[in-house]
Amino acid sequence: MPTGVHIRDARAQLFDAAERVLLRDGANALTSRAVTTEAGCAKGVLHRHFADFDAFLAELVLDRAGRIDERTAALRESAGTGTVAGNLTGALTALFESVALAIVGLITARDGLRARLRRDLPAGVPVLTEAATVIASYLAAERDLGRVTPDADVDTLAAILIGTAHLLYVGRDDTPPETEAVRRIVTTALAGVTGVTDGVAGGVAGGVTAS
Template structure:
């Protein structure tokens, strides 16, 4: 068994997935160490054997999901020229929304110790919204070079709009709220349409 605070990868993911199911089914009030281990089919002490407590567990869950999305975004540049710009952006944006459901993100905010741990990790360089934003901007610049976006398009602003909107939707979502995925799709359609028309010398982008 690994030392406390260093969970084995398979145990870590098993507990994270179980916590997400508990939150989706019963809400934040039901999230306890016992509920998580019970959902995961583990012994009751497993969570505390690998994490210092529930706050550390929640923070690590959020950071893990952000890191996964950052890796997807980093691979985005390799898809320049493939599919459509809107389709590629939408794939990453929806992954960002799925990386930490509104319930999980909201839970971290209501637990000061978990929120502090997330903030400190991001400030120390852990991949999060900023890393995703940078990757999206680099991808859009690659599409510009291929002529699929206008030369005058503000790629940094488009990346900020996508990531900023995802952050807003994550922080303000609640059960019964409008589907954030549909809102994100509409935004990306609007942004990519504007980016294709941004300059007269690129009126017929190859998308």
């Protein structure tokens, strides 16, 4: 990477390289040398743009979390189409089969990163918190359309869906759960607040991804 590369370009290349290392080799393999080697640049490039490696990782987490908002249009626009259960099943599958799960693992593994993020973010886990907000917004739209009951607590439902789906995916190595297992979580959480319990037809894949 030339020394004159614009900081935005350098940041993007380093973030993309870090994501590849994280997905391929796991959180423990994510070091500054691994990132710069993957990016094909000198180690000094990273430290030229970030105070230290935890600062770099914090910016990586914030960047990937921010992408959730950029990619939520499909889920939000699906309100009123397909089935509520199908749309949410597709969204949760896309979320946890993206970089999101690896990012959560990274935050868990590094004390310095967690401390840095706590200074800048409200309570909650980055990526998962943003995803829960998106799902709550989608459920609110379905509530307005009458496909979710008027008294449904969409914030609590979103938290239940994110938390339970996360437990389903975590620790499974490279073998994700069957879509049917995700669907069961969704239909169980929605029991009593919607009449939709029939499969995943009309699901929206990729509604809330981080990379």
